[in-house]
Amino acid sequence: MTTDRPGSTTIATIANEVGVSVATVSKVLNGRTDVAPETRARVEASLERHSYRRRVSRQATGSSGQIDLVFHEFDSEWAMEIIQGVEAVTAVSGHDLMLSQLGGRHHPPQQWVDALPNRRPLGVLFVVSSPTQAQQQQLQRQRIPFVVIDTDSATSASVPTVGSSNFNGGLQATRHLLELGHRRLAVISGHEDVLCSRERVAGFRFAHEEAGVAVDAELVRYGNFTVESGYRHGMDLLNRPERPTAIFAGADMQAVGVLRAARRLGLRIPDDLSLIGYDNLPMSAWTDPALTTINQPLRDMAGTAARILLDLARGVPITTTRIDLVTELIVRESTAPPTS
Amino acid sequence: MTTDRPGSTTIATIANEVGVSVATVSKVLNGRTDVAPETRARVEASLERHSYRRRVSRQATGSSGQIDLVFHEFDSEWAMEIIQGVEAVTAVSGHDLMLSQLGGRHHPPQQWVDALPNRRPLGVLFVVSSPTQAQQQQLQRQRIPFVVIDTDSATSASVPTVGSSNFNGGLQATRHLLELGHRRLAVISGHEDVLCSRERVAGFRFAHEEAGVAVDAELVRYGNFTVESGYRHGMDLLNRPERPTAIFAGADMQAVGVLRAARRLGLRIPDDLSLIGYDNLPMSAWTDPALTTINQPLRDMAGTAARILLDLARGVPITTTRIDLVTELIVRESTAPPTS
Incomplete structure (x- = not known):
C-alpha cells in the first residue's frame, strides 16, 4: 500500500499505475459515462489507494464554489x-x-x-x-x-x-408535564417512518416509565409536522370522552394547530389543557399564550x-x-x- | 442600421465589423476587464446594433443554467x-x-x-x-x-x-375599518424610505379623505415589518389616553406583535380593538383570533x-x-x- 502525503499524487501517477491515459483518469474523476466499467473500477481502486483528492479549483474572483x-x-x-x-x-x-x-x-x-x-x-x-x-x-x-x-x-x-437529541427532547418535554402533575398525556409526532418522530415518542414513553405512569396507546399519534396535522389530531384528542390534560406536540407548527383546536372547543390553555411544542421557532414566543417548547438549535x-x-x-x-x-x-x- | 434575424449574428460578424479579434469580442461578452475601454465601447455598440444575444448554453444533462x-x-x-x-x-x-x-x-x-x-x-x-x-x-x-x-x-x-398594488391594499384595509364604523384608526407601516410602506399609508390616507374622516398624524407610524416593531408601536399606541379603536398593520408579522401588545394590556380583539394585517401569510389564518388581512400574492x-x-x-x-x-x-x- 502506497502512503502518499495528502495531495502529493497527481493524475499522471494514477494513469501510469493503472496503465491508462491521463484523459481516462480525468473522465473518471469528472463522472463521465464514456469509460468502460472495468477500467473505471481499476482507476477508482488506484485513486482510493493513493487517497487521491480532487483539488478545489478557485476562480480568479468571486465565488470559490x-x-x-x-x-x-x-x-x-x-x-x-x-x-x-x-x-x-x-x-x-x-x-x-x-x-x-x-x-x-x-x-x-x-x-x-x-x-x-x-x-x-x-x-x-x-x-x-x-x-x-x-x-x-x-x-x-x-x-x-x-x-x-x-x-x-x-x-x-x-x-x-x-x-x-430527539430522544432527550421528548424526554424533557414529557418530564416537564409529568412534574406539573399531569397523568393523562397525549403526544402528536411526525411521520412514523421518520426516525426523529419515533425518537421523540420514545422519550415520551421513557419519561412515563421513569414516573411509573402508563401510556394510553390511543393518545400516541403520528401525523406530520404541520399546523393542519396538529389541528386535526388536536380536535380528535380533545373530543374524546376522557380527554388528555396535556399534549406534547412534536413541532411548534403542530402546537399552533392544537391551540386552534382547543380554542374552537372552548378549552383554555393552560387552565384546561397544557401544551408543549417542539423546535422553538421564532413564532413560538408570539403565540397566545406563548408556547412552552423544546429548543431544537436549527x-x-x-x-x-x-x-x-x-x-x-x-x-x-x-x-x-x-x-x-x-x-x-x-x-x-x-x-x-x-x-x- | 442592420436588422438581423434574432440570433443570426455571430461573434465573428461583430469582430469583423469592429475590426478586432473574435477573442476580444468574447472577452467583452464575458465581462473580462482586460479590454481597453474605447475598444469595449465599440464592441458594445456593434453588439447593440445587431441586437446580439448571447446563446444560452445547455449542458448535456441536468441544469440548463x-x-x-x-x-x-x-x-x-x-x-x-x-x-x-x-x-x-x-x-x-x-x-x-x-x-x-x-x-x-x-x-x-x-x-x-x-x-x-x-x-x-x-x-x-x-x-x-x-x-x-x-x-x-x-x-x-x-x-x-x-x-x-x-x-x-x-x-x-x-x-x-x-x-x-400597495396603494390599493392600504385603501382596502382602511375602507374595511371605516365601513365597520371606526373613526380613530392607526397605521403601522414599514420603513418610511421604502416605497411600499409609503404607498400603503397613502391608501390609508386616501380612504380617510373619501370618507371625510381626519387622520391623526400621531397615529401614523413607520417601523419595520417585524413582530417586535408591531409590538413596540402597538404598546405605544394602545397606551395613549385616546387610544385607536382599530389598527392597520402593514405586515402580518407586525399584526402578531400588536395581538401580543393588546393581550398584555388586557384588550380583547376584536371587541376592544380591531386589527388588520397585510400579506396573508399562512400563519395569519392560525393566530388567535385569526387575522383579517390583505392578501399580497407573494x-x-x-x-x-x-x-x-x-x-x-x-x-x-x-x-x-x-x-x-x-x-x-x-x-x-x-x-x-x-x-x-
Whole structure:
C-alpha cells in the first residue's frame, strides 16, 4: 500500500499505475459515462489507494464554489432557520448557496445525482433527506462530500450527520408535564417512518416509565409536522370522552394547530389543557399564550453541518460521523398544573 | 442600421465589423476587464446594433443554467413564500436556484456584481432590493437579465418589476375599518424610505379623505415589518389616553406583535380593538383570533417574476416594465364594529 502525503499524487501517477491515459483518469474523476466499467473500477481502486483528492479549483474572483442545500420539502419557518444557519457560514466563506427541494421525497432523484459532476458543487447538504446507499457511493466516487442535517431512519452510520437529541427532547418535554402533575398525556409526532418522530415518542414513553405512569396507546399519534396535522389530531384528542390534560406536540407548527383546536372547543390553555411544542421557532414566543417548547438549535445544526462540509471539501478528516446538538426545555405560558 | 434575424449574428460578424479579434469580442461578452475601454465601447455598440444575444448554453444533462435569487434580507415566512414561488417555476424549467441575501442592504455590493460574469447566471431576481443605475448598465453589458420583486423607491421605471398594488391594499384595509364604523384608526407601516410602506399609508390616507374622516398624524407610524416593531408601536399606541379603536398593520408579522401588545394590556380583539394585517401569510389564518388581512400574492409575484426572467434570458421582449398583481381583502376574526 502506497502512503502518499495528502495531495502529493497527481493524475499522471494514477494513469501510469493503472496503465491508462491521463484523459481516462480525468473522465473518471469528472463522472463521465464514456469509460468502460472495468477500467473505471481499476482507476477508482488506484485513486482510493493513493487517497487521491480532487483539488478545489478557485476562480480568479468571486465565488470559490457552490454548496448545494437540498430540502426534502420547504415548510415555513423551520426551513428558513436552516437556510439562515447555512447562509451565515457560506456568506463568510464566500461560497454560493444553491437551493432545491425534493417535493417531499427523502432521497434525491437519480437524475439529479447523475447531473452533479457537471455542476461540480463543493459539497451537498441534505435536510431531512439523504442519498441512497448506491447514491452515496456515487458521490464518493465523484469526490463530492455531503452532510445530512437531521436524518430519516434510512441514513446509515457512515453518513456524516448533524442532528439534535430527539430522544432527550421528548424526554424533557414529557418530564416537564409529568412534574406539573399531569397523568393523562397525549403526544402528536411526525411521520412514523421518520426516525426523529419515533425518537421523540420514545422519550415520551421513557419519561412515563421513569414516573411509573402508563401510556394510553390511543393518545400516541403520528401525523406530520404541520399546523393542519396538529389541528386535526388536536380536535380528535380533545373530543374524546376522557380527554388528555396535556399534549406534547412534536413541532411548534403542530402546537399552533392544537391551540386552534382547543380554542374552537372552548378549552383554555393552560387552565384546561397544557401544551408543549417542539423546535422553538421564532413564532413560538408570539403565540397566545406563548408556547412552552423544546429548543431544537436549527441554525446551529445547519451552521455546524455547513462547516463540516467545508472541512470535508478541503480534505480535513472528520472524527465522528454523527453530531447531536443539545435540546433544551423553554418554559413559557402554555403549561401549568392540571386543574381537574 | 442592420436588422438581423434574432440570433443570426455571430461573434465573428461583430469582430469583423469592429475590426478586432473574435477573442476580444468574447472577452467583452464575458465581462473580462482586460479590454481597453474605447475598444469595449465599440464592441458594445456593434453588439447593440445587431441586437446580439448571447446563446444560452445547455449542458448535456441536468441544469440548463442558474437563477440567482437575491433577498435584501431573510425574514421568516415572507421570504419562504417568495422562495417557494420561484422554486415552483425553476423546478419545472430545470434551472438551478442560487440563494443569497444582502444583510439588509437594498443594493448588491459592487464585488458581487463584478463576479457575476464568472458564474454566468441565466438571470437575477432581486427581492426588495435592486441594482444601482451603474450596476444596471453593467448587468445589461454582460447580457445578464434581471427582474425585481417588489421595489424600493430607488428603482427606476426601466427596471422590470413585479409587485402588488400597495396603494390599493392600504385603501382596502382602511375602507374595511371605516365601513365597520371606526373613526380613530392607526397605521403601522414599514420603513418610511421604502416605497411600499409609503404607498400603503397613502391608501390609508386616501380612504380617510373619501370618507371625510381626519387622520391623526400621531397615529401614523413607520417601523419595520417585524413582530417586535408591531409590538413596540402597538404598546405605544394602545397606551395613549385616546387610544385607536382599530389598527392597520402593514405586515402580518407586525399584526402578531400588536395581538401580543393588546393581550398584555388586557384588550380583547376584536371587541376592544380591531386589527388588520397585510400579506396573508399562512400563519395569519392560525393566530388567535385569526387575522383579517390583505392578501399580497407573494408566490404568484415570485413565480411571475421568474417566468419574465426566463423569457428575458431567451430573448423574448417584454411589453411592460412593471406588473402589479392585485391585492385582496381577507376578512377573518380580528375586525368588528367598534363597541365604544
